Amino acid sequence: MESHEPQSCDVVVSEGRLEGGNGHYQKLYDDLTGLYSDAAAFARLIEERRGTVAYEVTTYTPGKKVSDLIMGVTRMAPGKVGDEYFLTRGHIHANGDRPEIYYGQSGRGIMQLESPEGETRLIEVKPQSICYVPPFWIHRSVNTGSEDLVMMFVYPADSGQDYGIIERSGGLRVRIVDDGMGGWTDVPNPGWRPRSDAEIARIYEDAGAAT
Numbered sequence: 001m002e003s004h005e006p007q008s009c010d011v012v013v014s015e016g017r018l019e020g021g022n023g024h025y026q027k028l029y030d031d032l033t034g035l036y037s038d039a040a041a042f043a044r045l046i047e048e049r050r051g052t053v054a055y056e057v058t059t060y061t062p063g064k065k066v067s068d069l070i071m072g073v074t075r076m077a078p079g080k081v082g083d084e085y086f087l088t089r090g091h092i093h094a095n096g097d098r099p100e101i102y103y104g105q106s107g108r109g110i111m112q113l114e115s116p117e118g119e120t121r122l123i124e125v126k127p128q129s130i131c132y133v134p135p136f137w138i139h140r141s142v143n144t145g146s147e148d149l150v151m152m153f154v155y156p157a158d159s160g161q162d163y164g165i166i167e168r169s170g171g172l173r174v175r176i177v178d179d180g181m182g183g184w185t186d187v188p189n190p191g192w193r194p195r196s197d198a199e200i201a202r203i204y205e206d207a208g209a210a211t
């Protein structure tokens with residue numbers, strides 16, 4: 001039986017990062033082409049912010065098995081593309097039956113969840129609130145506040161991320177936009193296409209094969 005050393009890391013809330021981990025990546029605004037509905041507004045954003053960081057993730061990964069847990073911190077800048085709030089790419093776990101928890105540290109946001117069948121759940125994330133993302137739910141974070149959104153997260157190390165599921169359906173079913181009063185509301189995404197029965201079946205079958 002493989003055994004790992006216990007590990008302690010610090011969540012540096014003011015900087016939105018995990019200290020003492022072993023992984024780090026950044027997503028630039030340039031990497032987020034095609035995610036937002038307002039292409040002209042996105043082009044203007046890229047002119048202003050080319051090469052700058054939209055969100056970043058610091059992690060501690062002890063190993064690669066289901067029994068290993070990745071822990072980390074996501075920091076996402078605030079802002080909008082047109083009236084749509086900044087978001088992460090979003091994914092379903094490649095091993096779809098792996099869950100995840102997110103623990104709000106600072107800022108305000110939404111965990112946007114979508115089931116393979118196309119149901120939507122919008123969970124508010126704020127400091128001291130924990131969001132449980134059940135197996136088989138596509139998840140994406142949206143920063144609806146005026147400050148960095150910082151969240152700590154944990155998920156099984158063999159989860160993997162499938163980003164294609166969102167591309168194949170033309171985005172998620174709803175978009176999170178400014179409600180005109182400084183808050184947020186969700187509006188339908190006219191480009192969204194329901195997943196086929198075959199694709200839905202594959203998501204659940206693949207998970208069965210992986211466990």
Ligand SMILES: O=P(O)(O)OC[C@H]1O[C@](O)(CO)[C@@H](O)[C@@H]1O
Pocket residue numbers: 057072074088089090091100140141153155161
């Ligand atoms: O992987 P994405 O969809 O770009 O978004 C990043 C978020 O998802 C995670 O990869 C974890 O599933 C976190 O690192 C982070 O909160």
Ligand SMILES: [Fe+2]
Pocket residue numbers: 091093100139155
């Ligand atoms: Fe995830």
